[in-house]
Amino acid sequence: MPELPEVETVRRYLAASLPGKSITAVDVQLPRLIRNRTAEDFAASLPGCTFTAVARRGKYLSLMLNSPWCLLVHLRMTGRLIYESDTTAPLPPYTRIVFTLNEGRLVYGDVRTFGCLWIVPAAGPTGISGYDSLGPDGLSEDFTADYLWQQVHGSRRLIKALLLDQTCLAGLxxxxxxxxxxxAGIRPSRRCSRVTRKESQRLYEAIRTVLTEGLENGGTTVFNFIDGSGKEGKNQENLRVYGREGQPCPVCGATIVYKKQGGRGTHYCPVCQK
Known part of the structure; x- marks a missing residue:
């Protein structure tokens, strides 16, 4: 699933391409992707609207319009939002929704079709529980070392489970x-209550580091991620443990371990992460 760096990479491209362009028509080819309107109402509500900005919170994109409403998008596993200036070219594979614009088109594609799109109020609560309950964004000023320690200190949860909880930290x-x-040198199966203040500080710095690296490298493409122009990211070339099971640790040379934890594949070094 695209994470904060991938979604922010898409946002930056779309933010440079969409503002000022107006929607002239909407073709919904897979109605179940529209979550809080009928496909017919969704397609009828947007023509005539002009994009004003593109924002992001956690893994959600908000395509702002010159109206009291905005288009909220969650890419889920394999969703893609691509802006194309050439409307005569064949549509990309797995196209599910086409927003025809006065200049070019915005195409939503999705291989596994788990993505979600909503029309929501541009300000205030959206009524989308997963969005309204988000914790601080992983690259925002609200995410501080003290905040992370407050979440970690005394909790009986596994540290990785806490990091994946979007109500605690959005985007990771x-x-x-x-x-x-x-x-940070912390094993994913460590209980939060056993993480020291010093380790929590290291983890905070590590989160900032890996998110910044991912963003600087245009995101991580493991399977399907592409940015708003259709290009793959490059951060997969810099991963230290993820996807490297059976390979030597880049620090100590021990074999990277892969295990299922809470239903999620988890990678770690058994020596560096005690």
Whole structure:
């Protein structure tokens, strides 16, 4: 699933491409992707609206319009939002929704079709529980070392489970959680109550580091991620443990371990992460 760096990479491209462009038509080819309107109402509500900005919170994209409403998108596993200036070219594979614009088109594609789109109020609560309950964004000023320690201190949860909880920290997913825990030297199965204040500080710094690296490298493409122009990311070339099971640890040379934890694949070094 695209995580904060991937979604922010898409946001930056769309933020440079969409504002000022107006929607002239909407073709919904897979109605079940629209979650809080009928496909017919969704397609009828947007023509005539002009994009004003593109925002992000956690793994959600908000496509702001010159109206009291905005288009909220969660890419889930394999969703893609691509802006194309050439409307004569064939549509990309797995196209599910086409927003025809006065200049170009915005295409939503999805291989596994788990993505979600909503029309929600531009300000205030959206009525989407997963969005309204989000914790601080992983790259925001609200996410501080003191905040992380407050979440970790005394909790009986496993540290990785806490990091993946979007109500605690928005934007972090399986890839960057594994990478941050490795940098901090904390095993994913450690109980939060056994994490010291010093380790929590290291984890905070590691989270900031891996998210920033992912963003600087255009996101991580393991399977399907592409940015708003259709290009793959490059951060997969810099991963230290994720997806490297059976390979030597880049620090100590021990074999990277892969285990299922809470239903999620987890990668760690058994020596560096005690």
């Amino acid at each position: 997913g399986n890839i960057y959680a594994d990478e941050a825990l490795f940098l």
